[in-house]
Amino acid sequence: MKKAGSRQQAVGIRRKMKIFFTVACCLMPVAFSSVGCGKKGDPRAPELATPETIRDLRAQALDGGIALTWSRPMRYVDGKELRDLAGFVIFRKEISKSCPDCPVPFRERAKLNVEDQEKFIKKKQFRFMDQELEPGTAYRYRVFSRLMDDSLSDPSNEAGATWNP
DSSP: OHHHHHHHHHHHHHHHHHHHHHHHHHHHHHHHHHHOOOOOSOOOOGGGSSBOOOOOOEEEEETTEEEEEEEOOOBBTTSOBOOOEEEEEEEEEEEOSSOTTSOOOOEEEEEEEOOOTTSSSOOOEEEEEEOOOOTTEEEEEEEEEEETTSOBOOOOOOEEEEEOO
16 A cells, blocks of 8 residues: 555656646746846947047148047947947058049058046047158048947048158
8 A cells, every 4th residue: 555655646746846847947938038138228220339430530741750630439320428449440541643633442551449448537539640651642541430349430531641751
């Protein structure tokens, strides 16, 4: 008789375990869906998550080279505060002396990193000195903002100068 009773107990325990695991498996997705996955905000289209375009690029020929200056972008194109600015990419093209109207592509000249990301006071104005120049040559520049994910903004306005040391 003892064997029959323990067999019934074992069948009862198995049945209870089966019910428990079935309920647990059904409720687990519901429980985890309410917890969330660390979402910081509503998703945005990639084109809205790009920095504002730099519109105040200036180039000035000096004794040591051509100095470029521009303001830090503060917002994304959708108006939200810019928080992941990693740096800037500077592009340059040389204007041919023999054919000033010939199309010339911009080529990457330099990358600058932003090093004040976690600081309370952020740099508002940036400067780059181009010293790899040929005397009497005209240069045109564009600057792109670069985010932490390496995506780039639209190009800045063009600025140019001729270097005559």
